Amino acid sequence: MMPTPLNEREITAPVALTTAYGTLNHDALGWSRTPLHDTSGIPGRGHWGRNKRWEYWNVMTVSHIIAFTISCVDYMALHEVWVLDRATGEEIGTTTISPGGRSATLPPSLGDGPARARTRRISLDVDESFDGTRLRGTTPRVSFDMLATRPPGHESLGVVVPWRRGDEISRFQYTVKDVARPVAGTVTVDGTPHDVPPGSWAVLDHGRGRWPYRVHWNWAAGSGLVDGRVIGLQLGAKWTDGSGATENALLVDGHLSKISEELVWDYDPQAFLTPWHVHGTSADLTFTPFYDKRSRTDAVVIASRTDQLFGVWSGWVTDDTGARVRVDGIEGFAEEVLNRW
Known part of the structure; x- marks a missing residue:
């Protein structure tokens, strides 16, 4: 892909x-x-x-x-x-x-x-x-x-x-x-x-x-200090696919760079705690989870399945000047959600 x-x-x-x-x-x-x-x-x-x-x-x-x-x-x-x-x-x-x-x-x-x-x-x-x-x-x-x-x-x-x-x-x-x-x-x-x-x-x-009524999404975020700069990472997929919009962005010391690309998400839904890979021409990121917050709801009209993984990011993202920004060591989460609501 x-x-x-x-x-x-x-x-x-x-x-x-x-x-x-x-x-x-x-x-x-x-x-x-x-x-x-x-x-x-x-x-x-x-x-x-x-x-x-x-x-x-x-x-x-x-x-x-x-x-x-x-x-x-x-x-x-x-x-x-x-x-x-x-x-x-x-x-x-x-x-x-x-x-x-x-x-x-x-x-x-x-x-x-x-x-x-x-x-x-x-x-x-x-x-x-x-x-x-x-x-x-x-x-x-x-x-x-x-x-x-x-x-x-x-x-x-x-x-x-x-x-x-x-x-x-x-x-x-x-x-x-x-x-x-x-x-x-x-x-x-x-x-x-x-x-x-x-x-x-x-x-x-x-x-x-x-x-x-039915929707499937990925969402991921990260925040932390890298080389003395405040780094924020915001990523999403599935629910935005084919819409013409993305929710992908990089924040460096408060300045936002928009990532106008549907990135590729590679992970194993049978083994969520193994590393995730989110990548494209503007990013190459690895997410290494340490905890899975599992939620399951089935209330007839409402049903949801959520795996929210907490962990550590590494890799790079290109900012709006074309420079590659390292995100190594920032903490955050990545999730897969399937909702019927």
Whole structure:
């Protein structure tokens, strides 16, 4: 299989994701290096059941991995908090599913207000501040309070992915993938506090869109320091294939280089913990996993199969000047997800 080059349009001015009729605004197609899309038209009338809205955060420290989700998919809200003790391998997960969307508060567009989840077992708060994003959560065994800072000039990848049926685009997704956010704070497990020290990194997946019922995707990210520079890696596949868009990008000291190429992903779905190879003309990357977060859900209407591998990246990516940038040693994840939702 060969990588596929694409011609993608950079968006540099604010634009609405949807029209007044709730359909995709074709002027919104493209990618941006800061959040410029107004997504207040999601959910919108006449499309009930296909609207998906979420905020997912992942934080990697030397001692723990912390992840949480606030989401609403019209007919239900799903919230999760998950923590891994990297020394012992113990994982603590709490998931709640509730009918409708009353337990979820999600801003119309990124940065336009708080995100919150409120159930008997999970409380989550995401609040923007002048210096970053405050992340707080509580479950029966876990609590955390962290600040993901936003350094001056820090860029993130926003992209609209369309799914076509002939000439019609009835399904589409706007995503912001924000990698290499320095984070600090505290995570408390069973009453014992643990610092989130310097050198910890946060990653955001912000999503608003209308999805097909079945979807298959790869997503990968990495953050860290290489030769004194802050390196962020953002990669995706399968769900974007054939759409004319990719969610591939490299971040170096806050500057984003767009990778307009459908990269090739080589890995063994029967042995996820063996090394992965993601490559093309603009990248040659190896991902070596050390932990598989396996999730399986079968709730009749909703079913999902997720293997999220945490590990270490090595290799290179070409930036927008044509230089090869090494990513050796940065940590992150790569996942395969199959959803029926």
